[in-house]
Amino acid sequence: MGSLGEEVRLDDGATVVRLLPEHRVIMDLIAEGSRVLDLGCGEGDLLLALKVMKKVRPEGIELSEECIQACVAKGLFNVQHGDLDEGLANYPDKSIDDVILTNTIQVLHRPLLLIREMARVGKRCIVSFPNFAHWPIRWQLFRHGRMPKTGKLPHEWYETLNIHLTTIFDFRQFCRKAGLHILQEIPLRTPGPGRRSEVHFFPNLRADSAIFVLEAGPEMIANPYPSH
Amino acid sequence: MDDNCSVGIVKTQSITFARPPEEMLLECGRSFGPITLAFETYGELSPAKDNAILILHALSGDAHAAGFNHPQERQPGWWDIMIGPGKAFDTRKYFVICSNVIGGCKGSTGPSSIDPQTGRPYALNFPMVTIHDMVGAQRVLIDHLGIDQLLSVVGGSMGGMQALQWVVSYPERVRLAIPIATTSKLSSQGIAFNEVGRQAIQSDPHWKEGDYYGKSVPRRGLAIARMIGHITYLSEKSMHQKFGRKLQDKTAYGYDFRTDFEVESYLRYKGDHFVHRFDANSYLYISKAMDYFDLAQPHGRLEQAFAKVKAKFLVISFSSDWLFPSYQSKEIVSACRRVGAQAIYTEIQTDYGHDAFLLESEQLTSLISNFLTHGKGAS
Numbered sequence: 001m002g003s004l005g006e007e008v009r010l011d012d013g014a015t016v017v018r019l020l021p022e023h024r025v026i027m028d029l030i031a032e033g034s035r036v037l038d039l040g041c042g043e044g045d046l047l048l049a050l051k052v053m054k055k056v057r058p059e060g061i062e063l064s065e066e067c068i069q070a071c072v073a074k075g076l077f078n079v080q081h082g083d084l085d086e087g088l089a090n091y092p093d094k095s096i097d098d099v100i101l102t103n104t105i106q107v108l109h110r111p112l113l114l115i116r117e118m119a120r121v122g123k124r125c126i127v128s129f130p131n132f133a134h135w136p137i138r139w140q141l142f143r144h145g146r147m148p149k150t151g152k153l154p155h156e157w158y159e160t161l162n163i164h165l166t167t168i169f170d171f172r173q174f175c176r177k178a179g180l181h182i183l184q185e186i187p188l189r190t191p192g193p194g195r196r197s198e199v200h201f202f203p204n205l206r207a208d209s210a211i212f213v214l215e216a217g218p219e220m221i222a223n224p225y226p227s228h
Numbered sequence: 229m230d231d232n233c234s235v236g237i238v239k240t241q242s243i244t245f246a247r248p249p250e251e252m253l254l255e256c257g258r259s260f261g262p263i264t265l266a267f268e269t270y271g272e273l274s275p276a277k278d279n280a281i282l283i284l285h286a287l288s289g290d291a292h293a294a295g296f297n298h299p300q301e302r303q304p305g306w307w308d309i310m311i312g313p314g315k316a317f318d319t320r321k322y323f324v325i326c327s328n329v330i331g332g333c334k335g336s337t338g339p340s341s342i343d344p345q346t347g348r349p350y351a352l353n354f355p356m357v358t359i360h361d362m363v364g365a366q367r368v369l370i371d372h373l374g375i376d377q378l379l380s381v382v383g384g385s386m387g388g389m390q391a392l393q394w395v396v397s398y399p400e401r402v403r404l405a406i407p408i409a410t411t412s413k414l415s416s417q418g419i420a421f422n423e424v425g426r427q428a429i430q431s432d433p434h435w436k437e438g439d440y441y442g443k444s445v446p447r448r449g450l451a452i453a454r455m456i457g458h459i460t461y462l463s464e465k466s467m468h469q470k471f472g473r474k475l476q477d478k479t480a481y482g483y484d485f486r487t488d489f490e491v492e493s494y495l496r497y498k499g500d501h502f503v504h505r506f507d508a509n510s511y512l513y514i515s516k517a518m519d520y521f522d523l524a525q526p527h528g529r530l531e532q533a534f535a536k537v538k539a540k541f542l543v544i545s546f547s548s549d550w551l552f553p554s555y556q557s558k559e560i561v562s563a564c565r566r567v568g569a570q571a572i573y574t575e576i577q578t579d580y581g582h583d584a585f586l587l588e589s590e591q592l593t594s595l596i597s598n599f600l601t602h603g604k605g606a607s
Binding site for chain 1: 540542558562570571575576577591594598602603605
């Protein structure tokens with residue numbers, strides 16, 4: 001799923017992790033000492049960074065056995081091998097402060113199920129995704145009539161795992177449908193490793209990715225298990 | 229035998245305790261003693277006594293987990309691939325203890341032991357023991373070794389049941405738990421296979437209500453029980469890969485009931501071999517202990533059983549294990565999550581079925597050694 005990010009030496013001087021640009025933004029959103037669940041935590045870099053920098057209690061779920069091995073090698077004690085498409089049944093309601101889903105929602109078979117599960121389990125949800133309405137993507141489709149490929153979406157259409165791509169506009173609508181309340185929207189330009197800036201004008205056109213901070217809205221609290 | 233990574237020659241030791249009138253109260257309500265428990269140790273206990281790892285074995289295992297009991301021994305201990313210098317349980321760093329179970333027949337008190345009151349083997353007068361009782365006896369061993377807190381308890385299959393029982397019974401005394409290919413309660417299917425094995429033993433005419441010591445033993449029954457067990461320890465795929473439909477020492481079907489297929493020959497060999505090293509009554513008692521195992525039962529729910537647990541968990545299952553399927557390991561992890569106990573869970577992809585925990589595996593080795601290294605350092 002896109003680039004592996006840049007190598008970062010954390011402030012403790014000893015720990016080196018690989019972070020995506022959006023990881024740096026997410027780190028700033030996390031409160032000191034909170035309980036954090038990273039869904040699709042990969043090799044545990046974000047969790048380790050949060051553990052070192054924010055003294056969080058890090059937890060993760062990851063589909064790949066090799067990634068779990070890497071997490072254990074990093075000394076992460078709460079990582080679990082599992083499939084996000086099965087939901088988060090292990091976790092009691094509101095047992096996590098921040099549930100994080102970075103650059104993963106587009107590969108899920110049932111994104112609506114998971115986002116609702118995230119809002120059930122977490123006090124807040126932090127979701128990042130590539131914005132499919134970013135202008136170079138529009139341009140490739142419009143000008144060349146070809147399936148778009150970008151740095152963030154580098155795969156051919158026939159081998160991509162990205163089955164549920166979305167845009168900033170569509171994601172807003174999705175959150176409403178899911179009964180989630182949007183606390184914060186952070187549209188981002190991430191032109192290269194370590195480089196990122198927030199996009200204030202025409203974000204759906206100019207941002208290559210976005211981070212949404214969400215919580216369960218009143219509608220979801222009133223009706224947690226709709227029939228659709 | 230590679231001298232560099234073997235613990236070398238080891239001697240099985242034992243302790244005896246619960247001598248009357250200070251018998252041990254068993255879960256079934258009976259007081260019982262004296263109890264002898266066999267064990268082996270590898271490596272050195274640190275001066276702070278904080279590097280002890282207790283290894284717990286499966287149904288037919290014994291205290292001999294690593295190295296060789298004598299120079300002529302052909303096979304090393306049952307988990308020699310994991311225990312030794314530079315291995316997952318690195319004996320240069322850790323003091324590794326492997327304890328046998330009560331009810332067994334490998335140096336610990338069991339149905340084949342002599343009842344001091346009658347001077348004859350207990351046979352079916354031996355009390356019913358449970359996983360809880362096995363662990364209670366091991367606790368005496370750990371006291372005897374002067375260890376307040378174990379760095380880790382580890383086991384696969386029934387050994388995993390004991391590891392789980394340890395952290396529930398003695399939460400203050402375990403820092404890290406590694407239950408492998410196990411469950412918090414034996415499934416109906418598991419009980420069913422155990423029952424077929426017991427019926428095979430009990431319907432052997434030589435069994436004689438368990439009173440066969442000094443006479444001919446129920447060989448056929450025990451061998452059949454072992455054959456059934458072996459089928460459940462392998463996956464369909466690994467059996468197919470190992471044997472397929474290959475014929476044994478012949479090129480055409482015999483059209484009789486002698487051995488045609490390699491898989492038949494293998495199972496017969498495994499069954500016959502087992503009879504020489506295991507006691508049929510011990511098989512009955514230990515398999516029954518597994519059936520009775522239900523960690524949640526005295527507490528209501530599994531998370532309540534874990535409510536006082538202090539240990540961090542590394543829970544491992546194997547993708548092709550249909551006897552202790554992965555969902556049963558996930559239930560353990562779920563209960564940990566619910567009470568806030570720290571737990572790593574991973575399912576290792578393998579075709580080798582339940583027996584995978586006994587086989588050489590880079591994944592298993594690196595998971596365990598990393599978990600121990602980080603767990604030792606963490607508060």
